[in-house]
Structures are given as structure tokens and as C-alpha cells.
Amino acid sequence: MIKAPARTPFSDLSGIDQSLINSELRYRRLFETAQDGILILNAETGLISDVNPYLIEMLGYSREEFVEKKLWEVGAFKDVEASRNSFLALQKNKYIRYENLPLKTKGGRLVPVEFVSNVYLVGEEKVIQCNIRDISDRKRAEAALRAKDEANWSLIENLEDHWLLIKHLPIGVVVHAPDTRIVMCNPEASQLLGKSPDQMLGKGAGDPYWHFVHEDGTRLTEEELPVNQVVASGHLLKNFVMGIIRGTDEESWVLVNAYPEFGSDEQLRQVVVTLADISNIKCAEERIQRHLEHLTALVEIDRAINFSFDLNLSMTTLLTHVIVQLEVDAADVLLFNPQSRTLEFVAGRGFNTKTIEHVRQPLGEGYAGGAAQERSMVHVPDLTKEHDSFLGEILLAGEEFVSYFGVPLIAKGQLMGVLEVFHRSPQSHDENWLDFLKALAAQAAIAIDNVTLFDNLQRSNIELAQAYNATIEGWSRALELRDNETEGHTQRVAVLTVKLARLFGLSDEELVQVRWGALLHDIGKMAIPDAILLKHDSLTEAEWVVMRNHTAFAFEMLSPIRYLRSALDIPYSHHEKWDGTGYPLGLKGDQIPLAARIFAVVDVWDALRSDRRYRSSWSVEKVREHLRSLSGTHFDPHVVKVCLDSDVLIY
Structure with a gap:
């Protein structure tokens, strides 16, 4: 039995498929060469579907130890409580971030990472992309700064004794009186703040020459200035990041530590503030963040283009x-x-x-x-x-x-x-x-x-379809020119068959094949000799054998044509009968293709409603009664019922 394809034969979009492949290759190159670890998870099952080489090298686990596992089933994440909660959090919030997540390599070494996950829609599938950045170098740099800073506290505790050494420290040191006026400043702090030590002496922290900002760019209030925080609280302020914008609009980023010193009477004697220049670190972070944003933007644009x-x-x-x-x-x-x-x-x-x-x-x-x-x-x-x-x-x-x-x-x-x-x-x-x-x-x-x-491609497909239709209609007209007795029959049965087939839920693509099959239903008669096809007298048994071969001739003529193979059901099988007594294969019941069963009813209807040289056309009621009489033997009963209950056949 010949089945209609799911798509029309002119729906070849190979050029678009190639574009999608090229896009996938570009994304794959980014994935394979990224200097961050990347995990891809199925958003519904939570199973890891892909892992990039950088993460495999970072953690020491093989690809097989990642793929088709849940996050917390992978050794590196087993002892991390966050990994058990992150999947549910992602499903709820679509985004999750961990600043300092300790992962254990297969060799047992702890690696601090920054872990960021997002949920994306790829086609109709939701996936989770986890970006995992090794921040070991950053943590070591921060630890070195803290160690250097802590080492300097011992020097600062007795400023007068160690001032010559403090003057040459690679970090800025500013000493404030209890009222926050600057009483001492080393050259490094002077350079960061943009004024000479002499110009800074006696100035308050809120001097209008400069202002200080948070990492998000908002300006620090008077209460948020490091020295004011220490004066108000009396406690040490550690690792406070802020930006310094000087009068010339120059900007520096510093890591601030502020230390209160009290006298024997427990009254605040002074506040020592250290400023470590981290501008290079901030610039590097901003470049990395900008690069990541650019990559994300290109991926999103790629998806918009390809889908x-x-x-x-x-x-x-x-x-x-x-x-x-x-x-x-x-x-x-x-x-x-x-x-x-x-x-x-x-x-x-x-x-x-x-x-x-x-x-x-x-x-x-x-x-x-x-x-x-x-x-x-x-x-x-x-x-x-x-x-x-x-x-x-x-x-x-x-x-x-x-x-x-x-x-x-x-x-x-x-x-x-x-x-x-x-x-x-x-x-x-x-x-x-x-x-x-x-x-x-x-x-x-x-x-x-x-x-x-x-x-x-769409335009070419339309033009090709029009060419197919014109060719097929030309073949059907050529057959009618040979047999004037059936003039107009082919076009009528093609229209009626499509209308009736639509009632059976056939798709538009399938209806195209039905129409072509109806137009070509008698194309095999082109191979029947004129002496038999145009004979006025009754055919002999031998001549009927030749005439019945027109269905086989149709198969031989059309099957080599790829785009017409799905239209062969009608030309090859429209003379099969429900009870199995038809030809050429003697198919029975549902073995007969649906399109052929529908066409058989329409073909008989139009033949009986048309004048022929050997009889006049029948009335509508007589034809309807004839169809009922052949229901269950010649015709599919269900097709007959739908046909007679509808208004498709009304002429």
C-alpha cells in the first residue's frame, strides 16, 4: 500500500538546514574553546547532557563521569549543599549565582569557583547552562592583599616610630583625627586621591575635590565613608571596595581597610585608613564581564536568526x-x-x-x-x-x-x-x-x-508546484482528447475527490497528492490500443484483460517519478473492491488505500451522472440508490455514508 508522505515533495529547505548547521558549529566552537567550565543540563530531568573540555580538565573527571548524571551525583558536587538546591531554584527563578562555591577535584584538591546558571529555550526544549569559573587566582590575590594589609597593621600601630617605612609602603595610608580631618598621608595615598600630602592635611573625607562611589556607580553618602563608619561604630572595617573619582574625573578603585586607635582613656585617638589600588583587577573583571555579555548577546542573536x-x-x-x-x-x-x-x-x-x-x-x-x-x-x-x-x-x-x-x-x-x-x-x-x-x-x-x-526557496517551491500542476493537468487533458467520451470527467472527479477527502481529515499536503492521483487516475489508458479503448461494441474477455492492465500501466509510468509516488494510490487501486473482488491485486477492506476508496465512489457517481454514447445520465436519486446497493461489496460503507450524508455530491 502506498502511503502519502508527511511533507510535499517540493519542501526541500536544505539551504536553511545548512545555515542552522553553521550556527551550531559556531556555538560549538565557543563551547569547546571557552576558558570557563560549561555544563548543559536538561531542565526537565536535571541530567547533564554535555560538558566542555575546560571543565573536564579543571576538575579531573572524565566526560563519562559527567554525562547522564544529576549534578549532585558527580564527585565534584557531592559534598556541596548548593548543588542539591540549585536545580529547584533554577526551575523557579530561571537564574542562580554562587560567588564562592568550593568544588573538589578528582584528586581531592579544593577549587573555589563562581557558579552561574541560566535556563534557556532551545527550540521547544528547556536547557540549563551552567558557567563555572575558577577563581583560585583571584582568591590568592585577595589573600595576598589581606596578608600584606595585616602585616602593615603592626607597622601602623605606632605610626610615629615607623613613618619612614610607611612612606614607602605600596599601599596608601591616611590617618584621620577623631573629627575625620586628615592628619597624615603617605605618597601612595596622595597619588590615589590626586592631591599632594600638604594639600590633604586638614581636609575632611567629604572634601568636594573628590567623591567616592560604590561598585554599582552610586555615590557614597557621608555616613558610608569608611572613616565615618569606623568613627560611628568604633569597629574595624575590612575589605570595603569603592571607587575614587577625582576632580579631573580620573577614577581609581581601591580596597579599603579602616582601623580605629584608642587611647588609654578608651577615647578614639585616630582612624588609620589603608587604600590598596585594585584598578587593574576591576578593569580585568569588567573586560571579562563585557566579553561574557557579548558572547551571550551573539548566542541570543544566533538563536533568533536560526529559529x-x-x-x-x-x-x-x-x-x-x-x-x-x-x-x-x-x-x-x-x-x-x-x-x-x-x-x-x-x-x-x-x-x-x-x-x-x-x-x-x-x-x-x-x-x-x-x-x-x-x-x-x-x-x-x-x-x-x-x-x-x-x-x-x-x-x-x-x-x-x-x-x-x-x-x-x-x-x-x-x-x-x-x-x-x-x-x-x-x-x-x-x-x-x-x-x-x-x-x-x-x-x-x-x-x-x-x-x-x-x-x-519558498518562491521556487511555489513555481515548481505550479509547474507540477500544469504538467499533470496537461497529461489528463491529453487523455481526454484521445477519448472524447470522458471529456470533463477528470477535472470534475478531481475537484469532488478533494472535497470528500477533506471530510476524512486529510492534511493539505495529502490533499495535493489526492488531487494529482485523481487527475491521473486513468493515465494508464494511454498504453491501451485504440482498437480496444475506442471500441463501440462490447469488449471480448481477452480485450477486458488488456483494458484492466491500465492500472498496472499507470504504476509503471508513474512510480519512477519521485514526486508522484504518493499520488499512485488512486491510479493503481481505484478498481479494487471492498469485498476483495477488484483488480489488480484483489485487495480487501482497509487494505485498499483510503484515497482509492474515496475516489471509487466519486468516479462511479460522475460516470452515472454523465451522458455516454451507450446511455443517458441517471437521476441523482437513482445514483444515490445505486451507491447504497454497492455499499459493503464494491464500496467502503463508511465512505458511502459520509458521501451521501454530505452535500459534496449534489449535481
């Missing part, structure tokens, strides 16, 4: 990341139209007006046209001094942009468009910023290429 062929959706996702990650005020994508050779707006974010949506730039004209034609980035640092006519229209509309970048979008060597970004205030950018802008432009080009490829 949707909606260009507006892909571009909206991309432009959101452009504005957030690059910290620009506005961005847009101009699509290249190869027919008109112009750049046309497709998506934008951050604009105050809709003027940008109406701009059409010829290739080679304006900044965007120049970037596209030369295939190189265009940067205009000051739009107040120069701008092209296209940007002039936008600036006059009140956008107030001051700088511009235009990056060409190139995929597979072809120009796809231009990514434009705008600032409303002067900005300076380093190489990392420019590299990420180019990476985002590459993602935009891939997205446009994917959608273009998909649209072209």
Missing part, C-alpha cells in the same frame, strides 16, 4: 543588543535592493521620529551608500561639521545626532545592506568596541541572507 525566518523579528532582536551592548542611542538596518540598487530601511530602534523609515539611498551616495559600495566601515565623528543629504534630513527632523558609524553587511561575498549606529553625545571607542560592532554586523548579514534564502 525564525521573520526578518523584522531577527532585526529587532539584533538592534536591541546593538543599543544595549554598544551603548549607542539609535541604530537601524538598511536592506540592499539589487533590482533598484538602493538601500531601503527595514528596521530601527532609538529614533525620535519616523523620518529614517522613508530614506532610500542609491548605492554609492551618502555615508551608507559609500559604506555599501566600498564595503568598508564609515565613521563620522562630528556630524555638526559634515553630513550627507540623507542624514541632513534626519538631523533636521530633531534627532540631534553628533556621530555616525555605517558598517556594510556582507554574507557569502554578497552585499546585504548596511548597519548604522548613532550617538547623540561625543564618544570615544576602543578596538574591542569596534570589533563587536563588526561582529554584530556579521550577524545581521547572516540573518538577512537566511531570510533571502528562505524566501527564494
Whole structure:
């Protein structure tokens, strides 16, 4: 029995599949080469499905000791209480973070790690990605700072005796009187605070020349200043991180320890504050965090590109990341139209007006046209001094942009468009910023290429389907021209069979095959000699043997054609009978394909309702009664019932 396929024969999207494969390869390279440990878990079962080489090397366990295990079943996590709670926390909160999680390697060594997990949707499957960063070096650096700081306390306890040594310490030392005025300051502190020791003497901690900020950028209040905290509490303040912004807008990050000294009368005598410069550490952390954010953004954009062929959706996702990650005020994508050779707006974010949506730039004209034609980035640092006519229209509309970048979008060597970004205030950018802008432009080009490829495939599929239909209809007309007695019969039964088949729940793809099968139901008669096919008298038994072979001829003619194999049910089996007395195989009951059983009823209906040279057409009631009489012998009873109960056959 011939089964209809789940998809039409013209649904070949191999180009899109290749794009998905390329995206997966890019993500896999990131996964394999990442300098953090990465675990992938199934969000429903909690089982580990993948682990990257870095984590295997970090913890010393083999891949087999990770995969298909729950987190707390892996040796490194067995003694970590957090691992038992993290899975439930992830299901509830979608995100979890541990700052200092001790993991034990297979060799028994403890490794402090930063553990961050997120829940992602990949297709219809939820997965958990755990990023595990070894912070051993950072912990050792912090311990060294603390050790150095603690070693210095013994020197600071008697400042007057050790001042010559304190002056040369690699950390800043500031001594405050009980009213917080500065009474002593070494050169390192002077450099960090941006004033000479003489200028600092007598100043209070809240001097307007500088101000201090938390790690989140918010300004410290008077009460939060380290010296004021110690004066208010009388207790040691340890490992307090803050930023120092001086009058010249220079910024330093310091690790602060503040120590109260009391006299014999237990009255506060002074507060000693040490400042260890950790600006390099903070910069390194910020670079790592920024790099991680960039990687995450690229992965999210990749997913948006590969799981949707909606260009507006892909571009909206991309432009959101452009504005957030690059910290620009506005961005847009101009699509290249190869027919008109112009750049046309497709998506934008951050604009105050809709003027940008109406701009059409010829290739080679304006900044965007120049970037596209030369295939190189265009940067205009000051739009107040120069701008092209296209940007002039936008600036006059009140956008107030001051700088511009235009990056060409190139995929597979072809120009796809231009990514434009705008600032409303002067900005300076380093190489990392420019590299990420180019990476985002590459993602935009891939997205446009994917959608273009998909649209072209869709268009080709439609054209191919139309060609198939035209060819099949041509074959059916050729058969009718040979046998004028059945003129119009093929088209009518094709329409009625599709209508009746739809009542049986067949899908649109299956109905296409049903229609083609109905149009070609008698195609095998092309191989029947004219002497038999056009004979006016009754056929002899030998001639009937030849005539019945038309179903086998249909099979031989159509089966080599791949896209028609699923349409063979009707041409090959429409003369089979419910009771097994039909031909060519003598199939019985449900052995006969459903499409053939449906068509058999429609074929007899149309034949009896049409005039033939040897009889006039029958009335509707007479045909209905005839179908009932053959129900259960010639026809499927259920098909007959559905047919007669519906209004499909009304003529």
C-alpha cells in the first residue's frame, strides 16, 4: 500500500538546514574553546547532557563521569549543599549565582569557583547552562592583599616610630583625627586621591575635590565613608571596595581597610585608613564581564536568526543588543535592493521620529551608500561639521545626532545592506568596541541572507508546484482528447475527490497528492490500443484483460517519478473492491488505500451522472440508490455514508 508522505515533495529547505548547521558549529566552537567550565543540563530531568573540555580538565573527571548524571551525583558536587538546591531554584527563578562555591577535584584538591546558571529555550526544549569559573587566582590575590594589609597593621600601630617605612609602603595610608580631618598621608595615598600630602592635611573625607562611589556607580553618602563608619561604630572595617573619582574625573578603585586607635582613656585617638589600588583587577573583571555579555548577546542573536525566518523579528532582536551592548542611542538596518540598487530601511530602534523609515539611498551616495559600495566601515565623528543629504534630513527632523558609524553587511561575498549606529553625545571607542560592532554586523548579514534564502526557496517551491500542476493537468487533458467520451470527467472527479477527502481529515499536503492521483487516475489508458479503448461494441474477455492492465500501466509510468509516488494510490487501486473482488491485486477492506476508496465512489457517481454514447445520465436519486446497493461489496460503507450524508455530491 502506498502511503502519502508527511511533507510535499517540493519542501526541500536544505539551504536553511545548512545555515542552522553553521550556527551550531559556531556555538560549538565557543563551547569547546571557552576558558570557563560549561555544563548543559536538561531542565526537565536535571541530567547533564554535555560538558566542555575546560571543565573536564579543571576538575579531573572524565566526560563519562559527567554525562547522564544529576549534578549532585558527580564527585565534584557531592559534598556541596548548593548543588542539591540549585536545580529547584533554577526551575523557579530561571537564574542562580554562587560567588564562592568550593568544588573538589578528582584528586581531592579544593577549587573555589563562581557558579552561574541560566535556563534557556532551545527550540521547544528547556536547557540549563551552567558557567563555572575558577577563581583560585583571584582568591590568592585577595589573600595576598589581606596578608600584606595585616602585616602593615603592626607597622601602623605606632605610626610615629615607623613613618619612614610607611612612606614607602605600596599601599596608601591616611590617618584621620577623631573629627575625620586628615592628619597624615603617605605618597601612595596622595597619588590615589590626586592631591599632594600638604594639600590633604586638614581636609575632611567629604572634601568636594573628590567623591567616592560604590561598585554599582552610586555615590557614597557621608555616613558610608569608611572613616565615618569606623568613627560611628568604633569597629574595624575590612575589605570595603569603592571607587575614587577625582576632580579631573580620573577614577581609581581601591580596597579599603579602616582601623580605629584608642587611647588609654578608651577615647578614639585616630582612624588609620589603608587604600590598596585594585584598578587593574576591576578593569580585568569588567573586560571579562563585557566579553561574557557579548558572547551571550551573539548566542541570543544566533538563536533568533536560526529559529525564525521573520526578518523584522531577527532585526529587532539584533538592534536591541546593538543599543544595549554598544551603548549607542539609535541604530537601524538598511536592506540592499539589487533590482533598484538602493538601500531601503527595514528596521530601527532609538529614533525620535519616523523620518529614517522613508530614506532610500542609491548605492554609492551618502555615508551608507559609500559604506555599501566600498564595503568598508564609515565613521563620522562630528556630524555638526559634515553630513550627507540623507542624514541632513534626519538631523533636521530633531534627532540631534553628533556621530555616525555605517558598517556594510556582507554574507557569502554578497552585499546585504548596511548597519548604522548613532550617538547623540561625543564618544570615544576602543578596538574591542569596534570589533563587536563588526561582529554584530556579521550577524545581521547572516540573518538577512537566511531570510533571502528562505524566501527564494519558498518562491521556487511555489513555481515548481505550479509547474507540477500544469504538467499533470496537461497529461489528463491529453487523455481526454484521445477519448472524447470522458471529456470533463477528470477535472470534475478531481475537484469532488478533494472535497470528500477533506471530510476524512486529510492534511493539505495529502490533499495535493489526492488531487494529482485523481487527475491521473486513468493515465494508464494511454498504453491501451485504440482498437480496444475506442471500441463501440462490447469488449471480448481477452480485450477486458488488456483494458484492466491500465492500472498496472499507470504504476509503471508513474512510480519512477519521485514526486508522484504518493499520488499512485488512486491510479493503481481505484478498481479494487471492498469485498476483495477488484483488480489488480484483489485487495480487501482497509487494505485498499483510503484515497482509492474515496475516489471509487466519486468516479462511479460522475460516470452515472454523465451522458455516454451507450446511455443517458441517471437521476441523482437513482445514483444515490445505486451507491447504497454497492455499499459493503464494491464500496467502503463508511465512505458511502459520509458521501451521501454530505452535500459534496449534489449535481
